[in-house]
Amino acid sequence: MCGIAGIVRADPGEAVEEQALLRMARSIRHRGPDGFGLLLDPGAGLVSTRLSIVDLAHGWQPLTGEAGSVLVYNGEVYNHPELREQLRGQGVEFRTRSDTEVVHALLEHEGLAGLDRLNGQFALAWWQPRRRRLTLVRDRFGVRPLSYATGADGSLVFGSEAKALFASGEVRAAVDPAGLDQVLTLWAPQAPRTAFAGVSQLEPGSVLVWERGRIVERRRWWTAGPGGEEPGEELEELLRDSVALRLRADVPVGAYLSGGLDSSLISALAQVEKEGELRTFSVAFDDPAYDERAEQELVARALGTSHHVVEAGAAEIADAFPDVVRHAETPLVRTAPVPLYLLAREVHAHDLKVVVTGEGADELFWGYDLFKEVAIRSGHRDDPERAMELLAELYPHLGASAARRGPGWARFLFEAGAVDDPLASHLTRVDATASARAFYRDDVAAGLSVDAALEPIRDGLPAGFAGWDPLERAAWLEVTTLLEPYLLAAQGDRVAMAHGVEGRYPFLDHRVYASSVALPAARKLTETRDKVALRDLADELLPESISARRKQPYRAPEVVPFFSDGSPGWVEEMLSPAALDEVGIWEPRRVEGLLRRCRSGRATGVREGMALIAVLSTQLWHEEFMAASGDQPTETAAPEVRIDRTADQSMSEVS
DSSP states (O other): OEEEEEEEOSSTTSOOOHHHHHHHHHHTGGGOBTOEEEEEETTEEEEEEEOOOSSTTTOOSSEEOTTSOEEEEEEEETTHHHHHHHHHTTTOOOSOSOHHHHHHHHHHHHGGGGGGGOOEEEEEEEEETTTTEEEEEEOTTOOSOOEEEEOTTSOEEEESSHHHHHHTTSOOOOBOHHHHHHHHHHSSOOTTOOSBTTOEEOOTTEEEEEETTEEEEEEESOOOSTTOOOOOSOHHHHHHHHHHHHTOOSSOEEEEOOSSHHHHHHHHHHHHHTTSOOEEEEEEOSSTTTOOHHHHHHHHHHHTOEEEEEEOOHHHHHHHHHHHHHHHTSOOSOSTHHHHHHHHHHHHHTTOOEEEOOTTHHHHHTOSHHHHHHHHHHHSTTOHHHHHHHHHHHOGGGHHHHHHHTHHHHHHHHOSSOTTOTTGGGHHHHHHHGGGGGGBOHHHHTTOOHHHHHHHHHHTOOTTGGGSOHHHHHHHHHIIIIIIIIITIIIIIHHHHTTTOEEEOGGGOHHHHHHHHHSOGGGTBOSSOBSHHHHHHHHHHSOHHHHTOOOOOOOOOSSGGGSSTTOOTHHHHHTSHHHHHHHTSBOHHHHHHHHHHHHHTOOOSHHHHHHHHHHHHHHHHIIIIITTTTOOOOOOOOSOEEEESSTTSOOEEEO
């Protein structure tokens, strides 16, 4: 796992400065603390910071291939040993055991068609100097990030994180109001948009080809949705194999254990594969409304893992929040990434670089309450009495309230968007999140709207989407609008790689995804049971109280960390009228009303919590990137520096 960055020019006579590449490397050193490599070519420069996981001694980048092309690559391809043997059978010789060299050889021999053979998570830049062509590629689900910007002179700057673009000196940080508004509508900017003006992110499963100063191709090489590849094997066999593949490494591999079904199942399969040597890591909270430590400890005891717990209290969340915003590179609407940042820090402290986790199961196997809402809406629209019964079962804590509100509650559930609106499943979430937009300044709000924020999604729906089953539509939207841009980013890659920890996701093996899509609906959701196929497998591996446990949505405290005894002083400073006026996004008088409720302890609703976090994180984000956009990274370089002077030279070490 690594961080990658680079600059390519339309004119080969226009040099790329070595110092610019070194600044880029320093800005993303957290992604690869074990060293970095740098390549200079006429009119081009590439850099890679390395987190050593496979072939620790020899897997350095940039890597020059037989045909003279160069690769920088961030990720892991888990089936690289099998691909290496196949390529050897075609006469390819290898110098290392690294998956990087396998990916590079595959590209040089098969071109982009070889991407379909890769099982893994990756973002890569492939430079072909003779053609002056740079190809950027991102994995199927966008597990690994890749940002880029183009200049008026035809140059292209790219990096694993936008920090690298700004560190290059070629891109200046500025707010994209439409990108910010997507955060307040959908929790995250939707690729290719980011919250920065002029900075794009490569879409998941996509390829971008730049050649001699212009982008000549931009396309999807893989797309989520029904009707794709056939799984070929049973789900249980695929999932066991997926876990086994993701335990491949030349360093120890641990697991995140939340106490829920998904991470517990992955931990159980990993413990079997590792023959009882698994280390597991959990987040616990001092607030019982969020805490799952009893279930975590139950699973750890049942599996016999070596278990470690990190407690995320209000003070810890507030203290780490600015760092999380800096690494996320976007405003946030939840504090949920913060405990995962603290968890990755603990993993790093235990000298682990890799963990397997349970992300993706709820999206693939319909585990969220959102799917149950869709089932109620689509199956009982003409039977409101039965719908209300199911609603009370779904949200027992709202039972009395729902009964009091009666038809009003039913209208909220059933009339959130027209029946035939393809986005109907997600409009209640949009409505709740977008309440933070009420705190915009009038001049900011004038150019923005929820409809405009949703327009790119509507325009990008797959052909025939309106004819899909409502639950299939909801699953596609959940994968593409939340899992990819938010859960795998702000709650995934960014907070883990902040500490040099690589997360691996067995449920997001493309074969497991294909199997989930091919499953009959009844194997995913019935009126009484969700994630049916996974629960059947868990019955064999986990305590019954875990395999049958109702999902507890992962959340973290939002208002209390910033408005309680001992809260940091910078909170009030960031939210002062003067600070709000300086940034120019939020209306101070409106924000003051929210702050009064927060200070008095009356801001207990989900919408108020999201609004507070949106305002506060935007202020921090603006200060970190826009106010300091002229600053250069001061972090020192990793101890080992490797520099190529041309793409045709072998890598030579200097220090």
